[in-house]
Amino acid sequence: MRFLRAAAQALGGGLFLTLFVVFILQVTARFGFNKPLPWTDEAAVVLYVWVILWAAATIVPEREHVVFDLLWNMAPRRVRLGMRIVGNLVVGGLAAVAIPATWDYVHFMQRESTPVLGIPFMWVFLPFVFLMLALVARCAWAVYTALRGQGLEAELHLS
Template identity: 70%
Template sequence: MLRRLQQAANLLGGGLFLTLFIVFIIQITARFGFNKPLPWTDEAAVILYVWVILWGAAAVVPEREHVVFDLLWNSVNYRSRQVMRIAGSLLIGGLSAAAIPASWDYVHFMAREGSPVLGVSFMWIFMPFVFLLIALVIRSAWAIGNAVRGIGLEAELRI
C-alpha cells in the first residue's frame, strides 16, 4: 500500500514537472518564435513551479536526499545522534504541526481570489504548502520512532 502511494506521488510529481516543461517550451516558442507572448504560459509556469517544488519536497524526495549539514552529526557518538534526531524532529514536526491550522485558514481564505489570467483559485495554488507541512509532521514522527528504536543513527559519508 505504501509503495503504491509513493509511486502515485512520484507519478504526480513527474507529471507536474513534465507539464511545466511543456508550458515552458510553449512560452519560449510563442515569445521568440512567433513574437506573440502568451500571458497564460507565464502564470501556468509559476503555478506549476510552486507545485513541483512543494509537492516534490513533501512527497517525492526522500529525507536522505535532502540537503543536510552533517559535519556535527558525523563527529558525535551514537547516543548524541539519537538525542539530536529526536530533538530536531520534535522541533521540525512541532513547528509544522503548529503552523498547519493558520496555514489552512490562509489557504482556505484565498479560495475567494483567483489568478489574474487563468482564474485558478489561490486555494489550489497554495494547497501544496499545507501538504508539505503535513508531510513534515508525519516524517518527523517517523524519524522520532526510528530514533527511539535506534534506526538510522549511523554516521554517513555523503558525496
C-alpha cells in the first residue's frame, strides 16, 4: 500500500512539476520574448485538469476534503455511525452506478482532440474515471471502518 501511495504522489508531483515548467515557458515566451507559444496554453489546461483530478482521486486524504460538520459534531456517536454509513453508501453507490456512463463518455471523446496538440479528449478526461473509482473505493472503506467503530469521533475543524 505504501508503494502505491508513493507512486501516486510521485506521479502527482511529476504532473505538477510539468505544469509549472510549462507555465514558466509560457510566461517567458509571452512576456520575455513577445512570442506566445500556442501549445503551452493547451498543455497547461490539460495538465491542470490532470493534476486536480489525480490529486483528488489518489493523494488528498479524506480528512483534507471540505466538509460541513456542524451536525456531525453535535450528533451522538451512534447517530454519527448511521450518518457515516448511509452517507457513504449513497455517495459511493451513486458513483458506482455512474462509472459505466462516465467511461462511455470518456471513451466517446476519443473521436475529438485538442486543437493545437491533437491529444484525444479521452486522455484529457481519463483521470475523471480514476476519480470515480477512487470515490467508490473510499466510500467502501469508510463504511468498513465505520462498522468497525473507527472514524466516528467528533472533531473540531479549524481550517
